[in-house]
Amino acid sequence: MKNPVKITYIVDVLDTEQAGTENQLIKMMNGLACRGFEISLVCLRNHPWLEKNASSLRCDISVFEINRFKYLKTYFNIIKLIRFLRARRPDIVHTFFPVSNVIGVMAAWMAGIRNIVSSRRDYGEWMIGHYLLATRIANRFSRKIIANSHPVKDLTISAEKVANEKVAVIYNGIDLTAFSNITPDHDLKQRLGIPAQNKVVGKVANFRPMKHHHTFIKAASAILQTRNDVDFLLVGTDAGGGHLRRELEELARSLNIADRVHFTGQQTQVVPYLSIIDIGVNCSEGEGLSNAIMEYMAVGIPCVVSNSGGNPDLVQECRTGRLFELDDHETLAKIIVGMLDDPQQLKKYVANAHALLQEEMSLDSMLSKYDSFYRGFVSPPRKESIQTLGDTRKN
Numbered sequence: 001m002k003n004p005v006k007i008t009y010i011v012d013v014l015d016t017e018q019a020g021t022e023n024q025l026i027k028m029m030n031g032l033a034c035r036g037f038e039i040s041l042v043c044l045r046n047h048p049w050l051e052k053n054a055s056s057l058r059c060d061i062s063v064f065e066i067n068r069f070k071y072l073k074t075y076f077n078i079i080k081l082i083r084f085l086r087a088r089r090p091d092i093v094h095t096f097f098p099v100s101n102v103i104g105v106m107a108a109w110m111a112g113i114r115n116i117v118s119s120r121r122d123y124g125e126w127m128i129g130h131y132l133l134a135t136r137i138a139n140r141f142s143r144k145i146i147a148n149s150h151p152v153k154d155l156t157i158s159a160e161k162v163a164n165e166k167v168a169v170i171y172n173g174i175d176l177t178a179f180s181n182i183t184p185d186h187d188l189k190q191r192l193g194i195p196a197q198n199k200v201v202g203k204v205a206n207f208r209p210m211k212h213h214h215t216f217i218k219a220a221s222a223i224l225q226t227r228n229d230v231d232f233l234l235v236g237t238d239a240g241g242g243h244l245r246r247e248l249e250e251l252a253r254s255l256n257i258a259d260r261v262h263f264t265g266q267q268t269q270v271v272p273y274l275s276i277i278d279i280g281v282n283c284s285e286g287e288g289l290s291n292a293i294m295e296y297m298a299v300g301i302p303c304v305v306s307n308s309g310g311n312p313d314l315v316q317e318c319r320t321g322r323l324f325e326l327d328d329h330e331t332l333a334k335i336i337v338g339m340l341d342d343p344q345q346l347k348k349y350v351a352n353a354h355a356l357l358q359e360e361m362s363l364d365s366m367l368s369k370y371d372s373f374y375r376g377f378v379s380p381p382r383k384e385s386i387q388t389l390g391d392t393r394k395n
Contacts, residue, residue: 004038005378008090009059010104012067012097015047020291021121024148024172024366025096026057031367033058037374040088042081044099066103078107085111091378092117094146098131102138109141115377116142120156120167123286123309127159136160143377148172148289149310170373171313172289173366174357178271179298185272192262194231194276199340202233202277202301204270204292205284207244211236212283212306215329217248219281221255222333227340230260235273237266274299279336279346285326287311294361297321297353302346304335314361320353 009029016022033039039059043050044066054061062084064077085093085108094117095104101118108116118138127135139145139160145167147153153167186196194200201220205211213234220232238245245263252258267273274280280296282305287293289310296303297314303321305311315321322339324331339346359365 004036005092005374006038006040006088006090007032007092007094007374008040008042008085008088008108010042010093010095010100010108011044012099013045013047013050014041014043015049017049017053020172020288021096021119023291024121027173027175027363028367028370030058031363032370032374035367035371037371040090042084042104044103067099078103081107082111085113089113091115092374095119095142096121098135102131102134105138105142114143117144117146118142120145120147120152120288122288123152123155132159139166144168146170146373149313151310151313152288168373170369171361171366172291172294173363174291174294174298174361175363176298176357179274179295182271182275182299185275188272189276192231192233192264194233194262195229197229199230199278200233200276201230201279201281201336202235202273203281203283204235204273204295205282206236206266207238207248209244210285212285212327213244213248214251215283215306215327215332216281217251217255217257217261218329219332219336220252220261221257222330223336224257224260226333226337230340232257232261233264233273233277234261235264235267235270270295271299274301277301279304279339281332281336282306282311283326283332284308284311289313294357297350297357300350300354302339302349303353304332304339314356315353316356319349320356321349 014022017026029039041059041061043063046063064081066074066077068074090113092115093108093113095101096119105116105118139162145156147156147167147169148171150169153169156162156167157164203216207213223230252261264273274295280301280303282290282293284306285308287309293303293305293314303315305315305323306326307323308326312323315323317323322335324335
């Protein structure tokens with residue numbers, strides 16, 4: 001019997017299972033462990049969430065406090081990490097997040113690890129100054145960079161000056177079974193004060209500047225000038241300490257639509273809210289590959305999203321949904337009104353979106369692609385290659 005492939009993941013911190021990258025990493029580690037891989041996790045900072053939830057992760061966990069570079073102890077911990085990797089000898093080290101994509105890559109190289117992979121999962125919010133320079137240096141020592149969408153791959157090639165063949169695309173995966181047979185939660189709609197007959201346009205996203213919630217609020221105002229049977233739902237917590245939500249609430253009040261815009265705050269169970277949404281919106285600037293959009297699609301919610309970041313890999317114009325240009329709230333409003341008036345078109349978008357997820361972005365599809373990718377590092381080359389949406393997209 002062959003020895004299992006040993007993979008060590010290195011991350012800055014694991015402090016939630018709700019955020020996109022963290023959620024995908026946990027699914028990947030647990031899923032690959034079930035497929036016979038030997039998984040270990042290294043965090044460069046500890047967190048109470050990790051201590052509380054360690055038993056739910058099917059891997060060994062080690063923490064090296066490497067996050068405060070003005071302290072001498074940090075550099076001793078880097079040496080400890082190098083020694084740890086040298087002793088463990090994983091077949092592959094795969095890093096996530098900006099600090100790990102530098103420190104983790106360099107530590108793995110100094111430990112003599114041959115197969116080093118780093119990740120790009122956003123649209124480069126961190127790509128400034130010393131981070132970008134350090135990442136370009138570290139890229140010399142990684143064999144491959146995995147992006148989660150084609151726009152993220154293109155940005156990586158452009159900003160980090162790496163060769164096209166060094167960057168591969170493997171999409172996020174979603175467990176479609178978790179979103180099947182969902183029925184509308186009419187009681188929730190009533191508790192929110194939304195009339196039973198009204199349509200609901202929703203946006204699931206934590207409040208951060210790059211999410212552009214103000215575009216959603218302005219579009220809501222424009223829609224309500226045309227139709228009076230629509231309410232608007234914002235699901236998410238304020239990552240800015242509360243002031244972003246307050247600004248949005250004030251914007252809604254200034255537009256005289258505060259009674260039609262419902263802020264739910266953070267929700268650990270988002271499915272009940274998805275169940276009452278008729279159209280899902282994403283206004284973000286530079287998403288890598290939005291898990292929220294994937295959840296809309298999995299539930300059967302037609303989508304309208306900004307033509308930004310990795311969104312077009314998910315929402316193909318007039319096939320799996322609709323696109324609008326970033327911050328163009330007037331066009332967003334017109335598209336939503338048109339979609340509400342054309343239920344047959346919505347059914348087409350929903351069917352095509354679900355087929356796309358099933359073929360390219362199911363959890364099993366993601367795990368199978370990573371399985372093949374990792375095994376290709378430690379086995380003789382195969383004829384088949386990893387396919388991504390760009391290889392199979394229908395025109």
